[in-house]
Each structure stands twice: as structure tokens, then as C-alpha cells.
Amino acid sequence: MARVKKKERQQLLLQQVKEKPFLTDEELAQKLGVSVQTIRLDRLELGIPELRGRIRKMAESAQNKVKSIESGDVVGELIDLELGHSGISLLRITDDMVFAKTKIAKGYYMFSQANSLALALIDAPMAVTGVANVKYKVPVHVGEKLIAKAEIVKVRGNKYFVWVKTRNDTQEVFRAKFIMVSWGEE
């Protein structure tokens, strides 16, 4: 990208951070064709927190909205939640999540992340999983950061049809369709 004036650059930066809140300073610098130092100064001027701070802020706001389960019961970090509609969570794959033998992440971590996120979306006092259809597309390894995006695609009475797609940095690794069942509406 060609160099742009400061004001335009800061506009672009604001827009980027809004659209893709998980970009690091390095990635932002590359996208805007400027140095990492410039990005840091721009962030300071614009009052944009660093990546870790942005995630924490989103997480706090998201966690306060969860209704059907305790937010601590979400596997991974809940970083965005529009109750009754959609949500995003982040799971870092650590040493203890892989099979001793193959060093590949145990499939049920991806399932747990997606399943608990699907549950968190439900705008009801209580909900459980009814059905799950899932597909593992690519093996996942230690160090990968998995971003799961969930969306309620249909509601029929107390049944919620939720689709979840999980990506690592480069591609989709997992997808799931859930039917969740709520109860306890007064």
C-alpha cells in the first residue's frame, strides 16, 4: 500500500482495528505500509489500546452478557457476544491439549470451544445441547490460536440452530452445526 497522509492513515487504522480487532501492531504496520513504531504512536494518539488490551476489553463486555451458562463455563475466551445472534471466542492450543502420540490437538477441544460458544449465544435462562454435527477439516497443533465464530441461523420454538466455524491464522479447521434447546423462560 502506498504511503498516505497521517490523517488518512489514522482513519485507515481506526477502520482496520474495528473490522479486524485481532491484528497485531506488526500486521497493522504491514497492512498500512508503515513502521510498527508509527502504528504505536498512532494508537497512542487515537487512544486505541494494544491488542491484549483490546481483547480484554471485548472479553469483559462479552462475558457480562452471557445468560444461559456462567461465562466461566465457556471454553476459550469469549471476546464478542451479541446475545440471541452471534459470538466469537478465542482458544489457544497448549501442550496439554494435544495427543501425547501424534501431537495433534484432541478433537474435543474444538468441539468444546464451539459447543460452549453455541450455548452462550442462547438468550434464555437455561439451555442444553440436543444435536451436534461436526467436521474436522485440518489437524490443529500446539501454538495455534483458534477463532470460533458462531451464529444462530434459525429459531423454532425453544430450538436454536447454531452454526460455528473455527479458523486458525490461515484456514478453516473445524465447523459445527448444533441444535440447542432452551427452557426456563418465564
Add this chain to the structure above:
Amino acid sequence: MARVKKKERQQLLLQQVKEKPFLTDEELAQKLGVSVQTIRLDRLELGIPELRGRIRKMAESAQNKVKSIESGDVVGELIDLELGHSGISLLRITDDMVFAKTKIAKGYYMFSQANSLALALIDAPMAVTGVANVKYKVPVHVGEKLIAKAEIVKVRGNKYFVWVKTRNDTQEVFRAKFIMVSWGEE
């Protein structure tokens, strides 16, 4: 059941323990219409270990057979394994496995038990999960002992179709169909 002679009773006991190795002395006593004390004495005479011992013995034998993953990576206790065919595992639902809010077991524990059991059946150096279709039939609570039975129903090249059915003491609570993919055959 009417009272029977000692020899017949001991035959029945041996048969029961063989068919249903998870029955407690109390349950055996009820089935054979005798006192718990009688069952204990009969077990002693016949050299049948108590329930805990029977499970431990089965578990040791089963765990030595696992090939595609480390036996420690099986969720729950692997208590029977016929490599390439079928297997059984036992999972006790404890306090830390339920949602704080609803006190219902988190669905991914049933998934993990079934999924890792399905993986343990595969007679290959390595295997991963490709697809899973699961159904939650009844909510599960603290204290329940879940027995998962898995069976390979079809093999196509390096794809294994595995069905798992999970019961608590009284009914089926969960079932799953997996397609597992093996590799690393030499």
C-alpha cells in the same frame, strides 16, 4: 427369583458376572434372591474379585491394547477393548463436570468420552476424527456413571465408521456416529 441350591446359585453368579461385570454385590444379591453376605461368600469361594477389582483388572488388560493413542488420553476409564472391533469405557460425572448454573453435565464430557473411545478402537498407529454426529437424549447429573459402548460398523480404506452408545444406570443418554481417519500404516 426363587432360592436355588448352592451349586446352581454359584453357576448363575459366574454367568451374571461374566455378562454384566458392573453389577454391585447388592445388585447381584437382588438378582439371585439371596443376601449380600451370601454373594460375598460365593465370590470368595469362586475367586471372583469385588466390583472395583473386576473393573481394575479389565481396565489393565484393555489399556495395554490401545494403539492409535496413548491409553492415558482416553477420557474415562477404558474397561474393555477389542482392537479393530469394539470397546467400553466408564466415566463418573463429578462436580467439576457440570455447568455451574444448571448442574447438568457439560455436553462435551459425553462427547469426549465417546470420541476418545472411538479413537482407541482403531487398529492403526495414528488416527484422527473426521466427522461426528451426536445426539443428547437425556440430561446427565453429578454422580451418574456413564457406560459408553463403541463399535466399528464399517471400514472403507482408511476410514472407520464408529457408533457409540452411552447409558447411565437406567437409560441411553447419548449416542454418536464418528468417521475416524487412520494413517501411518506401514
